[in-house]
Amino acid sequence: MKKAVLVTGANSGIGLALCERLLCQDAEIQLCLACRNMQRAEAARTALLVSHSDAHITLLHLDVGSVSSVLKAAQEVKMRYNRLDSLYLNAGIMPNPQVDIKALLKGLFSSKVIHMFATAEGLLTQHDHVNSDGLQEVFATNLFGHFLLVRELEPVLCQPGHTSRLIWTSSSNARRTTFSLSDIQHQKGAEPYSSSKYASDLLSLALNRHYNDQGLYSSVVCPGLVMTNLTYGILPSFFWTLIMPVMWLIRVFTNTFTLTPYNGAEALIWLFLQNPESLDPRAKYHSLTSGFGNNYTQPRKMDIDEDMSEALYEQLLELESKVRKKVKKEEEDPRVHEQYLHQTE
Numbered sequence: 001m002k003k004a005v006l007v008t009g010a011n012s013g014i015g016l017a018l019c020e021r022l023l024c025q026d027a028e029i030q031l032c033l034a035c036r037n038m039q040r041a042e043a044a045r046t047a048l049l050v051s052h053s054d055a056h057i058t059l060l061h062l063d064v065g066s067v068s069s070v071l072k073a074a075q076e077v078k079m080r081y082n083r084l085d086s087l088y089l090n091a092g093i094m095p096n097p098q099v100d101i102k103a104l105l106k107g108l109f110s111s112k113v114i115h116m117f118a119t120a121e122g123l124l125t126q127h128d129h130v131n132s133d134g135l136q137e138v139f140a141t142n143l144f145g146h147f148l149l150v151r152e153l154e155p156v157l158c159q160p161g162h163t164s165r166l167i168w169t170s171s172s173n174a175r176r177t178t179f180s181l182s183d184i185q186h187q188k189g190a191e192p193y194s195s196s197k198y199a200s201d202l203l204s205l206a207l208n209r210h211y212n213d214q215g216l217y218s219s220v221v222c223p224g225l226v227m228t229n230l231t232y233g234i235l236p237s238f239f240w241t242l243i244m245p246v247m248w249l250i251r252v253f254t255n256t257f258t259l260t261p262y263n264g265a266e267a268l269i270w271l272f273l274q275n276p277e278s279l280d281p282r283a284k285y286h287s288l289t290s291g292f293g294n295n296y297t298q299p300r301k302m303d304i305d306e307d308m309s310e311a312l313y314e315q316l317l318e319l320e321s322k323v324r325k326k327v328k329k330e331e332e333d334p335r336v337h338e339q340y341l342h343q344t345e
């Protein structure tokens with residue numbers, strides 16, 4: 001039976017490299033690229049077909065930051081597939097990032113320098129905003145849209161007698177102190193990216209608790225620091241090229257500077273090859289690259305607890321029920337959405 005695999009954010013960076021590597025691993029898979037921009041999705045499909053001309057690759061329009069788009073895309077997936085074997089929750093954003101140069105210089109001369117390069121702790125802030133659904137954009141894209149997608153795809157992910165897997169692209173930047181159960185969307189702070197990634201770590205644990213008995217298993221991955229559109233949004237590409245020798249040197253000490261999307265996809269591919277039942281729900285699987293350029297995957301315990309993950313899960317269910325009610329009202333009377341937008345302005 002051919003495996004069906006769906007990847008969100010598949011048109012560039014780690015998502016695209018993952019698709020390439022999945023096809024090298026199993027040329028028979030039915031691969032679905034779920035992207036918000038169909039031109040970029042088509043370009044990615046064309047690029048993949050150059051090296052895998054017989055591959056079965058379809059496109060799906062999905063803006064994971066929009067509730068209506070997620071619901072529509074999920075309907076389409078349920079029409080196309082009886083079963084999904086793997087769902088990669090990879091799409092992610094880091095809008096308007098700011099590097100704290102002072103903290104970077106100070107960190108360079110401290111004993112925590114390696115930790116700083118591996119996690120970016122204390123170095124990065126972002127400016128987030130409210131989207132057209134009235135949700136914080138980073139939360140909506142990196143976490144909530146994916147949660148809603150999983151919930152909607154339950155019938156194709158939870159098939160009797162089969163196991164399916166969810167694989168979240170999390171980050172080493174995920175930090176407990178940036179996340180709060182009283183502000184899960186991170187409306188108040190300046191580190192929405194870290195908060196959303198920490199929330200995905202918590203959510204993965206909760207999903208395992210609620211869905212393992214239905215054959216659905218969830219894991220989280222950290223791809224390391226990878227040169228992609230996301231990192232080119234932090235510093236310009238010419239700067240990264242300029243400091244590449246320094247980064248190769250840093251890689252010798254941390255192994256977390258995977259640097260290329262191919263290397264960053266290592267743990268995502270490794271998980272694809274494992275029996276999901278054998279995986280540790282409390283581990284984050286890290287893509288690592290040694291100083292000699294060898295790739296490997298290493299599980300590391302996450303700083304998460306059951307109570308917090310359950311509390312987040314309950315809040316997400318509540319929010320899901322609210323947005324579903326709103327969508328239903330809007331379907332009945334489109335003016336509700338306009339009124340709603342005026343209220344959130």
Ligand SMILES: NC(=O)C1=CN([C@@H]2O[C@H](COP(=O)(O)OP(=O)(O)OC[C@H]3O[C@@H](n4cnc5c(N)ncnc54)[C@H](OP(=O)(O)O)[C@@H]3O)[C@@H](O)[C@H]2O)C=CC1
Binds near residue numbers: 009035065
């Ligand atoms: N690069 C790094 O160092 C690290 C990255 N990560 C994570 O890896 C994942 C992939 O990012 P990366 O490859 O680096 O960066 P890219 O920007 O190259 O890839 C992000 C992908 O997500 C897509 N995307 C963004 N917003 C949406 C949306 N609303 N709906 C659908 N698709 C969307 C982008 O589409 P589009 O082209 O249309 O923008 C793009 O395909 C992210 O979750 C990121 O947080 C984690 C740790 C480190």
Ligand SMILES: CC(C)=CCC[C@@H](C)[C@H]1CC[C@H]2C3=C(CC[C@]12C)[C@@]1(C)CCC(=O)C[C@@H]1CC3
Binds near residue numbers: 117124170246
């Ligand atoms: C000399 C040198 C390498 C300078 C770059 C300093 C910083 C811009 C980087 C140091 C650690 C990096 C990092 C990320 C972004 C760029 C840095 C802050 C991420 C936050 C990118 C997205 C992630 O999910 C995790 C990364 C951790 C490390």
